[in-house]
Amino acid sequence: MRLGRFNVLGLVGHGGMGVVYACYDDQLDRKVAVKVLHREVVREQENARRRLLREAQAMARLSHPHIVTVHEVGQVDDMVYVAMEFVRGQTLDAWVQQSPPWRQILAAFVQAGRGLEAAHRAGLVHRDFKPQNAMIGEDGQVKVLDFGLARLHDDDLGEALASGIAAGTDTALLLRPLTRTGVILGTPGYMSPEQHLGLRASAESDQFSFCVSLYQSLYGDWPFSTESFQALREDAVQGRVAPPPPGSPVPARVFKALRRGLMADPRARFASMTELLAELERDPGAIYRRVATLAATAVIAGAGGVIATMGSAGVALCPDARAELAGVWDGECAAEVGAAVRAKAPARAEEILAVVEPQLDRYAAAWVQLRNDACRAHAEGRQSARLFDRQTSCLEQRRAALDATVDAFALVEATNLDDLVQTVAGLPSLATCADVAALTAAIPPPEERRLRVRVQQHRETLARAEVHEHTAQTRLGLQLVESVLADATATTYEPLLAEAHLRKGACRCATGPRRRRCGRSTRRWRRRSGRVMRPWRR
Structure with missing residues (x-):
C-alpha cells in the first residue's frame, strides 16, 4: 500500500482522531511516521481534516529536540496525512509500566516539559498533554507529539490576524476555535479545571495536565478521585489533590511542586513551565550527599594530605x-x-x-x-x-x-x-x-x-x-x-x-x-x- 509517495510498512498506533503508520520515504531514503484520519470514528470529516492540518501547522512552527519534527502535509483524494519524524521507542505511558526508578521518570518528564516550554515560547498551547502523547526513544530522548488540539495563545491571536492571515483559510486553522464556547476539548483525566468548565485553555492548562501526568507516573495513581467523571471533575475544579501514597520514595519537594501546578486557579500555578521544571530539578540534598561522599573518602584514605587539602576540614x-x-x-x-x-x-x-x-x-x-x-x-x-x-x-x-x-x-x-x-x-x-x-x-x-x-x-x-x-x-x-x-x-x-x-x-x-x-x-x-x-x- 502507498500513502501519497510513501510505502506503508505497518500500523504503529491509533487514537480517537487518527491512525499512525510506519512508512518508507523512497525519495529521501528515510523511515517516517504518517498520521491519517481515523474515518470510522470521525463524524465530521471536514472538521477532523482541519484538526489534522492544524496539528501539522502547530508542529511545523516548532524546531526543538523534544518535539517531533513534521516533514510535510499532503492529501490523497479526500484523505489528509501528516508525515513526521519516526521515533524508535515507546510512549511514556508504556515505558512507565516497566517501573523505572522515580529519578528516571522525573528526568524523562523534564525532557517532555522542555518540549512544552518551547511550544509556549512559540505561542502554542498543546491542550491535550498526557503520557500517551510523548515518546521516549531508544536513545532516551523524549519527544512530545499530537498537537492536534493546539492553538495559538490568546495573546498572539490578535497579532496573527493583524498580520494579514485570513481566518477563513487553511493556513489560519491554528487561529480558529473548532468548538463552540463552553464545549469541553481534551482528555478528561488530564484536563485542567478551566477546560472542565469549558473555558479557553492556556499555557497554565498545559502545566496542569503535565503535573497530572507526572503525578500519575511517579505515584502509580491519580491525584483526583476516579470513582466517576463527576467526582474527578469536582476534585480538579476544587483543587483537592490526594496526598502521595505511603512509603513513596519520591521527595516531598517534588509533591509540593506538583501540588502547586495542580492548583485550581491558574494564577496560583507556576508563572511558566520554566519555573516548574526548575523546581522539579532542584535537589538540595545532592550537595550534602557529595559532602558525605568526600568526607567518607577522606576517612577511608586516612591520609593527612587529603585532610590538609580540604582546608578547614568540613567548613569549606x-x-x-x-x-x-x-x-x-x-x-x-x-x-x-x-x-x-x-x-x-x-x-x-x-x-x-x-x-x-x-x-x-x-x-x-x-x-x-x-x-x-x-x-x-x-x-x-x-x-x-x-x-x-x-x-x-x-x-x-x-x-x-x-x-x-x-x-x-x-x-x-x-x-x-x-x-x-x-x-x-x-x-x-x-x-x-x-x-x-x-x-x-x-x-x-x-x-x-x-x-x-x-x-x-x-x-x-x-x-x-x-x-x-x-x-x-x-x-x-x-x-x-x-x-x-x-x-x-x-x-x-x-x-x-x-x-x-x-x-x-x-x-x-x-x-x-x-x-x-x-x-x-x-x-x-x-x-x-x-x-x-x-x-x-x-
Missing part, C-alpha cells in the same frame, strides 16, 4: 543550608504569604504580617544555623554518624512543619487566620534538634535502612498533619494520618504507630464543640504515654 565542604529552604521560606514565599493575607483580611493584613513574617524569618534563620552547625560537626569528626542522622531527622521534620505552615496561608479561610498566627508562634521547637541528651535518649529509629527511610517520611507527614490540625483543616490532616496508618510495613515500628494514632485523635478532637475537652484529654494522654513508652527507651 558544607554549603549554606539556606538553599534547602528554597520554596519553603524565601523571598518568593514571603510575597505569596503577603498576597494571601491581604486578599483574605485586607483590613488586618499589615497587623498580621508584622507578627508572622519576623517569626518565620527567625525560625528559618535558626533552622539554617542548626543545619550548618550539624554538617560542620559531622564533617570535622566532632559528631558521630548516628547523632548526625538523628539531628538531621529532627530538622527535616521541623522543615516539613514550616513548609506546611507557610502553605496554609493560601489554603485557610479568612476566619482561621488567627489560628494560623498562633500556629506560627507555636512551631515545633528547634532546641530539641540541638539537644544531644534528648536526641540520644529518644527511641532509636529502625535498624533496617529502607524501613528507617519510610518512618522518617511518615514522621514528616505527621508534622504536616499537625499543622492542618491547628489551622482547622482537619480533613486534610486526617487524610495525611490515614496515609501513614495505611502503610502496614512502616507501622510495625510501634513508636510511629503510636504517633499516628495520637495525631489522628488530636485531629478528630480539633473539630466540633468538644474541641476544648478533647484538648485536655489529649494533653493527659501525652503525659501518660510518656510513662508507657519508657520501656521502649530502655
Whole structure:
C-alpha cells in the first residue's frame, strides 16, 4: 500500500482522531511516521481534516529536540496525512509500566516539559498533554507529539490576524476555535479545571495536565478521585489533590511542586513551565550527599594530605543550608504569604504580617544555623554518624512543619487566620534538634535502612498533619494520618504507630464543640504515654 509517495510498512498506533503508520520515504531514503484520519470514528470529516492540518501547522512552527519534527502535509483524494519524524521507542505511558526508578521518570518528564516550554515560547498551547502523547526513544530522548488540539495563545491571536492571515483559510486553522464556547476539548483525566468548565485553555492548562501526568507516573495513581467523571471533575475544579501514597520514595519537594501546578486557579500555578521544571530539578540534598561522599573518602584514605587539602576540614565542604529552604521560606514565599493575607483580611493584613513574617524569618534563620552547625560537626569528626542522622531527622521534620505552615496561608479561610498566627508562634521547637541528651535518649529509629527511610517520611507527614490540625483543616490532616496508618510495613515500628494514632485523635478532637475537652484529654494522654513508652527507651 502507498500513502501519497510513501510505502506503508505497518500500523504503529491509533487514537480517537487518527491512525499512525510506519512508512518508507523512497525519495529521501528515510523511515517516517504518517498520521491519517481515523474515518470510522470521525463524524465530521471536514472538521477532523482541519484538526489534522492544524496539528501539522502547530508542529511545523516548532524546531526543538523534544518535539517531533513534521516533514510535510499532503492529501490523497479526500484523505489528509501528516508525515513526521519516526521515533524508535515507546510512549511514556508504556515505558512507565516497566517501573523505572522515580529519578528516571522525573528526568524523562523534564525532557517532555522542555518540549512544552518551547511550544509556549512559540505561542502554542498543546491542550491535550498526557503520557500517551510523548515518546521516549531508544536513545532516551523524549519527544512530545499530537498537537492536534493546539492553538495559538490568546495573546498572539490578535497579532496573527493583524498580520494579514485570513481566518477563513487553511493556513489560519491554528487561529480558529473548532468548538463552540463552553464545549469541553481534551482528555478528561488530564484536563485542567478551566477546560472542565469549558473555558479557553492556556499555557497554565498545559502545566496542569503535565503535573497530572507526572503525578500519575511517579505515584502509580491519580491525584483526583476516579470513582466517576463527576467526582474527578469536582476534585480538579476544587483543587483537592490526594496526598502521595505511603512509603513513596519520591521527595516531598517534588509533591509540593506538583501540588502547586495542580492548583485550581491558574494564577496560583507556576508563572511558566520554566519555573516548574526548575523546581522539579532542584535537589538540595545532592550537595550534602557529595559532602558525605568526600568526607567518607577522606576517612577511608586516612591520609593527612587529603585532610590538609580540604582546608578547614568540613567548613569549606558544607554549603549554606539556606538553599534547602528554597520554596519553603524565601523571598518568593514571603510575597505569596503577603498576597494571601491581604486578599483574605485586607483590613488586618499589615497587623498580621508584622507578627508572622519576623517569626518565620527567625525560625528559618535558626533552622539554617542548626543545619550548618550539624554538617560542620559531622564533617570535622566532632559528631558521630548516628547523632548526625538523628539531628538531621529532627530538622527535616521541623522543615516539613514550616513548609506546611507557610502553605496554609493560601489554603485557610479568612476566619482561621488567627489560628494560623498562633500556629506560627507555636512551631515545633528547634532546641530539641540541638539537644544531644534528648536526641540520644529518644527511641532509636529502625535498624533496617529502607524501613528507617519510610518512618522518617511518615514522621514528616505527621508534622504536616499537625499543622492542618491547628489551622482547622482537619480533613486534610486526617487524610495525611490515614496515609501513614495505611502503610502496614512502616507501622510495625510501634513508636510511629503510636504517633499516628495520637495525631489522628488530636485531629478528630480539633473539630466540633468538644474541641476544648478533647484538648485536655489529649494533653493527659501525652503525659501518660510518656510513662508507657519508657520501656521502649530502655
